Amino acid sequence: MSTAHQDSNTPARPPVVEPPEPRRPSPLARRLRRGRLIILGTLLMIVPLVAALLAPWVSPGEPGRLDPMRRLMAPSGAHLFGTDEMGRDLLTQVIYGGRLSLLVGSFVVAISAILGTLCGLAAGYLRTLDAPIMRVMDGLLALPDLLLAIALMAALGPNVINVILALGVVYTPRVARLVRGSVLVVREQEFVQAARALGATAPRAMLRHVLPNSVSPLIVQATFVFAFSILSEAALSFLGVGVPPYIPSWGNILAGGRQFMMEAPWVTVFPGLAIVITVLGINLLGDGLRDILDPRLRRLV
Amino acid sequence: MIAYILRRLGQLAIVLVVVGIVAFLLIHLAPGDPASVMLGSNATQDQIERLRQQLALDQPLPIQFVAWSSRVLHGDLGISHFAQKPVLLVLAQRAEPTLILTSLSILVAVLIGVPAGIVSALRRGTAVDQAVLAMALVGASVPSFWLGLSLILYFAVHLGWFPSSGIVPLSGAGFEALRYYVLPALALGFPNSALITRITRSSMLDVLQQDYVRTAASKGLAPLTVTLRHALRNALVPIITVVGLTIASLMGGAVVTETVFSIPGVGRLVVQSVLRRDYPVIQAAILLVATIYVVVNLFVDLIYVWVDPRIRFVEEGAKAKPS
Amino acid sequence: MRNGRIASLFLAVLLLGFVVASPVLAGQAAAPAIPRGGTLKFATIGEPPNLDIMAVPADLVTMIAQHVFEQLFAFDAKYEVKPMLAQSVSVSQDGKTYTIPLRQGVKFHNGQEMTSADVLASLNRWTKVSSRGKIAAQSIESIAASDGRTVVLKLKAPFAPLLSFLAFQNTAAAIYPKAIVDKFGEKMISEYVGTGPYKLEDWKPDFRIRLVRFPDYSARADAASGFAGKKVAYLDAIEFYPVTEVGSRVAGVESGDYQYAMAASKEAYPRLSKNPSVKPFIISPGAWGWLIFNKKQGLMANETLRQAALAALNMEPILRAAYGLPEFYQMEASYYPKGTAWYSTAGAKLYNQKNTARAQELLAKAGYKNEPIRIVATKEYDYMYNIALTATEQLKAVGFNIDLQIYDWATVLDRRGKPDMYEAFVTGHAFVPDPSLITILSPQYPGWWDSPEKNALLTKLNATPQPAARKQVWDQLHELIYTQVPVIRVGQEQLFDVATTKLVGMWTSPWPNFWNVGLSK
DSSP: OOOSOOOTTSOOOOSSOOOOOOOOSOHHHHHHHHHHHHHHHHHHHHHHHHHHHTHHHHSSSOTTOOOGGGTTOOSOSSOTTOBOTTSOBHHHHHHHHHHHHHHHHHHHHHHHHHHHHHHHHHHHHOHHHHHHHHHHHHHHHTSOHHHHHHHHHHHHOSSHHHHHHHHHHHHHHHHHHHHHHHHHHHHHHHHHHHHHHTSOOOHHHHHHHHHHHHHHHHHHHHHHHHHHHHHHHHHHHHHTSSSOTTSOOHHHHHHHHGGGTTTOTHHHHHHHHHHHHHHHHHHHHHHHHHHHSOGGGGGGO | OHHHHHHHHHHHHHHHHHHHHHHHHHHHHSSSOHHHHHHOTTOOHHHHHHHHHHTTTTSOHHHHHHHHHHHHHTTOOOEETTTTEEHHHHHHHHHHHHHHHHHHHHHHHHHHHHHHHHHHHHTTTSHHHHHHHHHHHHHHHSOHHHHHHHHIIIIIIISOSSOSSOOOOHHHHGGGGGHHHHHHHHHHHHHHHHHHHHHHHHHHHHHHTSHHHHHHHHTTOOHHHIIIIIIIHHHHHHHHHHHHHHHHHHHHHHHHHHHHTTOOSHHHHHHHHHHHTOHHHHHHHHHHHHHHHHHHHHHHHHHHHHHOHHHHHHHHHHHHSOO | OHHHHHHHHHHHHHHHHHHHHHHHHHHHHHSOOOOOOOEEEEEESSOOSOOOTTTOOOHHHHHHHTTTOOBSEEEOTTSOEEESSBSOOEEOTTSOEEEEEBOSSOBOTTSOBOOHHHHHHHHHHHHHHOHHHHHHHTTEEEEEEEETTEEEEEESSOOTTHHHHHHOTTTTOBOOOHHHHHHHTTSOOOOOOOSSSEEEEEEETTTEEEEEEOTTOOOOSSOOBTTBSOOOOOSSEEEEEEOOOHHHHHHHHHHTSOSEESSOOGGGHHHHHTOTTEEEEEEEEEEEEEEEEOOSSSGGGSHHHHHHHHHHOOHHHHHHHHHOSGGGEEOOOSSSOTTSTTOOOTTGGGTTOOOHHHHHHHHHHTTOOOOEEEEEEESSSHHHHHHHHHHHHHHHHHTOEEEEEEEOHHHHHHHTTOTTSOSEEEEEEEOOSSGGGOGGGSTTSTTOOOOHHHHHHHHHHHHOOSHHHHHHHHHHHHHHHHHHOSEEEOOEEEEEEEEETTEESOOOOSSOOOTTOEEOO
């Protein structure tokens, strides 16, 4: 699965799906396109990002403040996005929902990165642990992300921390595979070099070579995990097994507004758009980053 | 070839064991005593005690796991405490809609993704290419449940072209029943077509650069023939791979789509079981889905080994290397 | 000449007779004929666990199973008790003996004829498994069959609402065949054989419950009214589909996939009223939601604290959050709507006080030290969740420290039976024709209202046969509900169902029934 000697006719099966980069006629055109993607992605993301970070200062009201007498009001001057079924200002809810998505996404990335790196290092470096660890990762990957997340939430119970833990576990295997791949490549090189230098290679040297090697694909992977976790949290909350209903989350807002889609479409349109724009921005960013960092690195995974 | 298959079967078995461990541990992850968690809120103390003994919950975990696994291998997946019926029966009753939905969604994803990817590759750099890429990107960013809700709103309620929810069983209704699956298959298939589009495009681009393709073109064969006969066949490998992966994604997404469209399939059952804390059903669903996924992927691998024998040799060659 | 005058007088009288009679005749002829045939598809809110109408209190079970099973008595359109499987009833002077001759020739779905043995077995099971049956059982001394065609109930003391209890369709005193009662005992039945106009043909779990016409149904001869009288199965079949998504239910009726949907979203009312193919039904009397306090154990066993909560609440926002549009709720203190026999204004001034000062005064008087108060509710029923959320915010604003806990409905049902697990829970209550059917009056019902004043009044309510005297006792109970605050009822709700305009002959109630109903082409 991680042979370094390949040509383009027999690409290694990508366990985490990243398409091989099509070759372009000129490096200049390539650079221009890369830059465009990143800029576009960043632009798209700036608004939700800033709004989420500055939520208390940017939102017109307090989150969760009920005013049932003013429920399901259409967007107006007083309520730019309208109000939801409990009379809460939808703009405030969407902003705080973004904050939650950001929070969940960041922690999920952190957890899966740390756990995944540890597993990948162990698997790549310690031959005896390689098979068991990777079989566990394969097992986790044999389950669709959402199904595994739902099952874990069933056991753990619905709250924000459990959502983060569950999604962290779900995305760890991808990171693990990636890191393991890097380790194996470096091992090859180190092995050869060590044989030449007639010295033993210290683990520290491994780390010194492995980590820089995997940072680039790791960053790219991290952006996609971020995007997936936003979509997954929304789906989990929408189904009722994610974040508790009184915490504003894009999935919760959609779940609440679902039955009023005909009478009050803004309750489903705005959070839905927020998800699409944010995830789109992240995906563009990820694509752009991947273009910049040497695409051939991806063959390792 | 045989050795390859046997090796893959061995891996498959190990993966399923891991999945089994995950499913088994679920009950122990949940707070509270596993027996009362399994039996649910209305259980009496006797029932709980009886189940504790039956499951040997006082034994160390590995022994319990072995006992549970042997039960599972004999087809005893436990009793759904909500339906008070064997889990296998409960799952079987709901299998049809999920199978149909997943199959149709895969069809949608492939029928959108592959042609789009081909067209995009053939017209690289043009507006068409940009449009297809943009569509793929947006498709990957749209939550499938939001898409489903929007489709219902527009095509079912507003236009009335399709039913807004539910299904009718195939037996009896025949093709008429497929009308109920159109919107759900679109909602589930379209976001999943994005990746297929991109992989098809890049795989085609790779292949189109190859010498033998340029040779065929220079021989004067019409471009379309060149594309379909030579390029596509060789580009197939990564596409098939991605389709296999997409099946996993679809099975997960079916959970949400079935909920949005009120389809009485296995996916919706899983959500209901989570809300009702009906653990035996959740465990069985996990095992079932994982089994289907690894078996399907085994077939996918076998197909592409058959399509491109070089892969087998590379794999076998790799085995012979020192590291 | 005299003959001519007599003849013309006779003719005039005849003509006059015709003129008088013809509107009546024409009226009868013009009564819409209910078309026969067709299948009605009903979108419900979910899947019932089974159809044991005697044991399961879920409204869904009642809605479906009422077509399959019948009881000795039934309510008519005015919610007065009329005989159904009983031929008649005679009550002794002292009110302690009820002699019920049964109708003859009534067939079960399996072809057997109903006898007093079946009635005996069913009533005995009812006293053991039905929550209403258990309450009635406290007054019942014996149930016996004096012969194959008569049943006699002897009471320990007069129990005025007995016939209402026997007629009530929820946890109903339905008549099952003795063989089935013997087979299942007190466990839930899973074979459904009744005497109703429809029988169960098949049940595909989580997909559809299909009832078909029972051709040998023994109908009564008296005119149909409400749930009583003659029942004719015009529809060939009735199918119940669990559609949990309210939007899908309504959309399904609009698109013609279903002909009836219960619990439509109230916000859709303005739009649906304009749709020419859809008929909206606003059903009154409907139901109500309420907050039930744990009076056995915990902080809210303190009456002053409960009074503080009642003083704090502003009902309109709660009602608006729960029921959506003003057409669907009333800020009504009385448990029974105006115009009904049980309407009461006792205690009404304590309803909807929205008096923060008074609430805080009572909090101080109760010595409240900001201890957490657990309110348990579910999100599965939107109105319950919305009531819980809105009430929680209002109580917090006044100074209560509320710990709102949201669980699935099964867990709520479980927790509300455990006095150490909550201080209050939120649930709903359907309209019941007789006040003694109200759940919280029983000291065993979760919340455990067991005050001596209430128990005394309840005993009196059940022992007094005359309606006027009973009403006075009810007024006193009504007042007590507002002074002792065992519960806080948010107001009156109207239910909202939608149907196709092709539905003919429909009578609406909280449990829509489809006998005497047809579908036009």
